[in-house]
Amino acid sequence: MPSLFRRKRLMVVLIGFIVLVALIGFSIRDRDALSTPEKFLQDTVGWMQTIFQKPVSLVDGTIENIQDMFQVYEQNQVLKARLSEYKGVIENNQRLTSENEELRQTMEKSEALSDYSPIQATVIARSSERWFKQMTINRGEEHGVEKDMAVMTSDGLVGKIKSAGAFHSTVQLLSGFDRSNKISSWIVREEQDEAFGLIEGYDDETGRLLLEGIKLDEVVEKGDTVISSGLGGVFPSDLRIGTVEEVVNDQFGLTKTAYVEPFADLFDINHVIVVDRAAESIENAGVNEGEES
Amino acid sequence: MKRYVIALFCLILLVLQGMAMSWLPANLIYSDLLITPHWVLGFLIILAIFFDRDDTYFAVWLGLWFGLLIDVVYTGVLGVYMVTYTVVIYVVHGLNKWLHSNFFGSSVLAILGVALADTCLYVIYSFVQITSMTWGDYGLMRLLPTLAANMIFFVILYPIVKERISLWSEELMNT
Numbered sequence: 001m002p003s004l005f006r007r008k009r010l011m012v013v014l015i016g017f018i019v020l021v022a023l024i025g026f027s028i029r030d031r032d033a034l035s036t037p038e039k040f041l042q043d044t045v046g047w048m049q050t051i052f053q054k055p056v057s058l059v060d061g062t063i064e065n066i067q068d069m070f071q072v073y074e075q076n077q078v079l080k081a082r083l084s085e086y087k088g089v090i091e092n093n094q095r096l097t098s099e100n101e102e103l104r105q106t107m108e109k110s111e112a113l114s115d116y117s118p119i120q121a122t123v124i125a126r127s128s129e130r131w132f133k134q135m136t137i138n139r140g141e142e143h144g145v146e147k148d149m150a151v152m153t154s155d156g157l158v159g160k161i162k163s164a165g166a167f168h169s170t171v172q173l174l175s176g177f178d179r180s181n182k183i184s185s186w187i188v189r190e191e192q193d194e195a196f197g198l199i200e201g202y203d204d205e206t207g208r209l210l211l212e213g214i215k216l217d218e219v220v221e222k223g224d225t226v227i228s229s230g231l232g233g234v235f236p237s238d239l240r241i242g243t244v245e246e247v248v249n250d251q252f253g254l255t256k257t258a259y260v261e262p263f264a265d266l267f268d269i270n271h272v273i274v275v276d277r278a279a280e281s282i283e284n285a286g287v288n289e290g291e292e293s
Numbered sequence: 294m295k296r297y298v299i300a301l302f303c304l305i306l307l308v309l310q311g312m313a314m315s316w317l318p319a320n321l322i323y324s325d326l327l328i329t330p331h332w333v334l335g336f337l338i339i340l341a342i343f344f345d346r347d348d349t350y351f352a353v354w355l356g357l358w359f360g361l362l363i364d365v366v367y368t369g370v371l372g373v374y375m376v377t378y379t380v381v382i383y384v385v386h387g388l389n390k391w392l393h394s395n396f397f398g399s400s401v402l403a404i405l406g407v408a409l410a411d412t413c414l415y416v417i418y419s420f421v422q423i424t425s426m427t428w429g430d431y432g433l434m435r436l437l438p439t440l441a442a443n444m445i446f447f448v449i450l451y452p453i454v455k456e457r458i459s460l461w462s463e464e465l466m467n468t
């Protein structure tokens with residue numbers, strides 16, 4: 001009898017190990033969509049989080065409002081001073097917009113890479129496992145969110161949709177980016193054309209993004225702004241990413257690598273905008289062509 | 294019925310565990326120290342000590358299901374928390390015979406359990422290359438702060454649930 005018991009325990013350990021390896025193997029590969037049970041669980045937990053979040057955000061908002069009230073006078077002074085500057089900028093902007101539209105019409109090109117429709121979302125939870133830099137937002141496929149869409153705050157890009165459930169989705173933050181999710185981007189410089197580069201990862205120690213593949217003869221300086229180029233297929237162009245902090249030659253000396261400080265605070269995020277690109281993304285376009293032929 | 298209430302409480306802890314990461318002050322949680330909450334595990338350890346008899350394995354099953362739920366909701370890599378929590382609760386359940394079921398004994402088990410669970414997670418996640426920390430960094434930056442934070446939670450949770458759990462356990466025994 002004891003040997004039988006021991007054998008049973010050994011079987012459980014072996015089966016457990018096989019299940020572990022199988023489940024990790026199943027879930028770690030690059031999946032297009034979550035399985036239905038996963039979506040269901042994610043939405044169920046998401047709704048519970050939304051319920052719990054309501055009272056807390058109320059208290060949080062009230063405290064913030066009271067703090068804001070003390071600063072109203074000073075802010076008002078600063079804003080008044082700025083207002084006169086903006087009037088000129090607005091006129092200039094309107095003129096440029098109408099000119100841009102006219103030029104587009106003459107070229108018969110209606111959709112720009114920079115056009116997108118925003119989906120407003122609230123962050124309801126973050127991963128409790130710190131090695132996974134991801135958070136949950138309260139918008140999903142029913143609201144038009146799809147995998148790989150860009151996610152930004154008013155400051156700049158914060159990440160992209162890792163997986164979308166029916167009513168909630170998971171966002172992979174910039175700090176969790178690696179070589180499998182590159183962002184094609186432009187470095188905007190004064191009095192020069194944009195330089196091209198790819199954001200290929202994140203340096204945990206300094207908290208900066210790695211912008212790789214810049215041509216050796218391009219002059220990139222500290223303080224230059226990095227925006228998305230829209231050539232990667234999913235993100236629209238002109239999303240603000242960050243500023244260049246440091247430029248070094250890469251390990252083979254063939255290209256340059258820039259360290260980019262993100263505009264957005266990746267830790268204190270409450271409200272985000274999911275960016276639904278207006279121009280067709282590469283994958284969708286491919287599908288449509290396939291249907292036509 | 295009582296088992297459902299307990300499962301519901303686990304679910305609430307799991308939900309709060311993720312929300313705490315966005316509520317608590319950012320400079321505390323997102324410093325260089327990788328503090329990871331294991332609230333569900335803390336509660337399951339109390340269950341394994343005070344609710345389960347020597348021949349019942351309710352906490353172990355809960356560990357299996359809620360581990361899987363954490364995998365689905367918070368990491369997306371299935372099976373890791375599931376196996377870790379199940380094994381740890383089973384070990385705690387086994388060790389329970391050798392220690393007195395009082396505050397001191399259960400604190401020792403909680404420290405052991407959380408440390409074992411977090412180390413298991415580190416080993417598995419390094420195998421699949423989700424983390425690339427060295428053992429030294431891991432011990433200082435993640436294991437110790439995580440142990441400290443979870444012990445604070447355990448000390449708060451223990452007096453709240455302990456009496457009720459052992460009461461329910463006896464009622465279930467008698468019926």
